[in-house]
Every structure is written in C-alpha cells, then in structure tokens.
Amino acid sequence: MKKLLLCLALALISMASLFAVQAYVTWTWFENDSDVQFYRYQLDAEKDDGWTIVGNDVNEITLLLDVSQVHSLYLQQSYDGQLWSKSSVVESEIFTEFKNNDIEEAVVEEEPQQAESEQLEKETEQKAAEVPSEETAAAEASEPEKEKVPNRVLEYGLGYLNSIPDSVGPKTAGGFVAYSMPFKDTGVFKIGFKANLAVFASKELITHFSEVSVLSYVNVLAMGVLPLGDGEIYLAFGPDAGFNLFSEYSYRVGLSMELGFRYHSSEKTSFGLAVADHQYLFPSDKVENRFDFRVFMGMVF
Numbered sequence: 001m002k003k004l005l006l007c008l009a010l011a012l013i014s015m016a017s018l019f020a021v022q023a024y025v026t027w028t029w030f031e032n033d034s035d036v037q038f039y040r041y042q043l044d045a046e047k048d049d050g051w052t053i054v055g056n057d058v059n060e061i062t063l064l065l066d067v068s069q070v071h072s073l074y075l076q077q078s079y080d081g082q083l084w085s086k087s088s089v090v091e092s093e094i095f096t097e098f099k100n101n102d103i104e105e106a107v108v109e110e111e112p113q114q115a116e117s118e119q120l121e122k123e124t125e126q127k128a129a130e131v132p133s134e135e136t137a138a139a140e141a142s143e144p145e146k147e148k149v150p151n152r153v154l155e156y157g158l159g160y161l162n163s164i165p166d167s168v169g170p171k172t173a174g175g176f177v178a179y180s181m182p183f184k185d186t187g188v189f190k191i192g193f194k195a196n197l198a199v200f201a202s203k204e205l206i207t208h209f210s211e212v213s214v215l216s217y218v219n220v221l222a223m224g225v226l227p228l229g230d231g232e233i234y235l236a237f238g239p240d241a242g243f244n245l246f247s248e249y250s251y252r253v254g255l256s257m258e259l260g261f262r263y264h265s266s267e268k269t270s271f272g273l274a275v276a277d278h279q280y281l282f283p284s285d286k287v288e289n290r291f292d293f294r295v296f297m298g299m300v301f
Contacts, residue, residue, distance in 0.1 A: 021068040021095055028060040029075060029088075038078045046074050046087060053081070067095040152181040153262070153270060157296025161200045161215060164277075164291045170213040174200030176294060180234075182225055190225040194236045194258070196276075198292070199245075214245040215290075217278060219256045231263040231272075240278050242290065252280035252288060262298065270298040 029039070040051040041061060065071055074087040155178040162171050175198070182192030195218075202213040221238035240256035243249070260274030278290040 021066065022064060023067045023095070024062055025065050025067065025071070025092060026060055026062040027073045027075075027090070030059065031056070033077070035079055036077045038081045039075060040078070040084065041073060041075045043074075044072055051076075065092075067092065070094060151300050152179070153298045153300050154179055155270075155272075155296045155298040157294055159198060159200065159292050159294035161198075161290060161292035164289045170202050170215060172200035172202050172213065172215055174198060174215075176296075178296070180223060182223070189227070192223050192225065193220060193238075194223045194234070195220045196258075198294075200292070212246065213248065215242065216245060217242040217256075217290075219278075221256065221258060230265075231261060234258075234260050234262070236260075240280070242278060242280055242288075250286060252286050253282045254278060254280035264300065268300050270300055272296055272298070 027041075037056050038053055039056065039058065040053040042050045042052065043063065061073075071092045072089050073092075074089050076084040076087050078084045156176070158173065158175055160171075160173050176196060177198075178194060178196045180192060180194035182190035184191045197216075197218050199214065199216045201215075202211075204212040217240055219238060219240035221236035223234055223236040225232050225234045236256075236258040238256065240254055242252040242254070244251075256276055256278045258274055258276040260272055262270045262272035264270045272295075274294045274296070276292050276294070278292070280286065280288045280290070
C-alpha cells in the first residue's frame with residue numbers, strides 16, 4: 001500500500017480555563033491510492049475496539065480538544081475493511097495562548113512498514129481479481145460504448161437462372177455483381193440494403209450463337225443480417241426489374257426475395273451462396289416467375 005499523507009489543521013477558536021485551552025482541531029488526509037475503500041482513526045490510542053471506521057468519501061474529522069496537551073491521531077486505510085495498514089500518526093502541538101482565528105498547520109508523511117504493506121496489497125489484489133472495485137466498475141460504466149461500424153461487401157460470382165414453373169423456359173448460367181451495406185446495428189441483427197446486377201446466357205451461347213437467350217435483372221433490396229459466429233445469414237426483399245436482351249428484347253417489373261449465407265474467412269474476404277425468387281407482375285401479359293441460385297466470393301471493406 002502506498003504511503004499515506006496526513007494533514008493536521010488546527011483551528012483554535014476558544015479557551016475554557018487557565019490550565020486548559022479548548023479548541024476545535026481538524027485533521028485532514030488525502031487519497032494516495034484510488035483502490036482504498038475504508039479509513040479508520042483513533043485518538044491517543046490504538047485499541048482494538050476504539051477505532052472509528054469511515055468510507056473513502058470522508059477525508060477529515062473535527063474534534064473539540066484540550067490543546068494545552070499533545071494529542072495523537074492514528075489513521076489506517078484498507079482495501080476491504082478487514083485488513084488494515086500500519087498507522088500513520090501525527091501529534092498536535094501544545095498551545096497555551098493564542099488569538100482567535102489563529103491557524104497552524106502541520107503536515108506529516110508516514111509510511112507503513114514495507115512487509116505488512118506488501119502482504120496487504122497481495123491479498124487485496126487477489127480479491128480485486130475476483131470482484132472489481134466500485135471505482136473500476138464506475139469507470140467501466142461511464143465509458144461510452146463504441147458503435148460498431150457496418151461492413152460493406154462487394155460480391156461477384158456465378159449463378160444459374162430458370163423460369164418457374166415453366167420448365168421449358170430458358171435455362172441460363174451467368175455472372176453477377178452485388179453490393180451490400182448494413183447501416184444500423186441493433187445488437188442482435190443488422191439492417192441495410194443490397195443491390196444486384198446479373199446477366200445470364202443460355203447454352204446456345206456456345207453451340208448456336210444466333211439462338212442464344214440472354215436474361216438480366218437488376219434490383220435494390222432492403223436487407224436484414226443475422227451474424228452467426230464467423231458467418232451470417234441475410235434476407236432481402238424489394239423491387240426487381242428483369243430484361244430479355246438481344247433479338248427478343250423485353251422487360252418485366254416485379255418483386256424479388258433473396259436468402260443467402262456468407263462465411264467470413266478473414267476480415268477482408270468472404271464466401272457464400274444465395275437463392276432468389278423473382279416474381280414479375282408487369283406488364284400483365286408477361287407475368288413470370290424466375291428462380292436463380294448463386295455462389296460467390298466477396299471483398300469486405
């Protein structure tokens with residue numbers, strides 16, 4: 001335990017008789033170790049049952065004493081109220097004559113015996129490791145929690161798209177890019193958005209180029225993300241626009257729902273897969289449902 005600084009302030013304000021000088025004496029001490037929780041003091045003795053214990057929010061006492069005699073204040077400090085340091089002690093001076101409002105101050109610096117001080121520190125540190133002190137808990141409570149910064153992800157990969165339930169519709173394979181960014185973390189899940197752009201071509205791209213079917217879609221979806229260890233599951237929903245390109249150009253507008261899983265192999269990279277359903281409702285003569293499955297990798301930044 002660190003040494004204790006004890007400051008004695010004698011405020012001498014009245015006299016009772018010729019042989020005894022009565023005055024209020026104030027002792028003030030100062031904190032030298034923020035982990036100290038209790039102080040105890042005793043005047044002119046160190047009896048086991050004579051101590052007065054106060055908390056660490058008390059740092060002075062005032063007593064009416066006969067200042068024509070020497071008085072000694074014994075002060076000890078403790079981390080837990082069970083083990084106490086050796087006493088720091090200061091003796092008052094003798095005053096037989098003084099004027100009202102005269103104040104004398106004495107500052108005494110006492111250091112407890114090193115062996116007992118080290119033993120006390122060792123035992124109280126062991127207890128502190130199990131139960132944090134009130135001051136530590138207050139510091140932790142007052143420290144503002146850092147807000148988590150959402151991770152943006154740029155993804156690219158391969159996919160397969162088909163019309164459902166029309167199995168004779170175009171069966172296509174292609175590639176896509178996607179960008180997603182959560183903008184709010186609720187502590188359980190994140191809320192954000194996801195944008196997709198995909199282009200798919202039928203197998204005729206290799207065999208009969210003139211008969212190739214090229215389908216594309218673009219959408220912007222509201223997204224919810226549920227973190228699971230090193231991965232996360234997300235669900236996205238929003239407006240979608242689909243296109244038939246080249247000789248059979250047409251467009252469709254509707255809604256899309258996407259379900260996916262990402263695994264973060266590092267802070268900067270991720271891998272995953274997703275399935276999406278595209279329900280096109282307009283124009284009314286081109287109502288269609290398309291389904292696609294995608295595998296991808298992503299860059300996190």
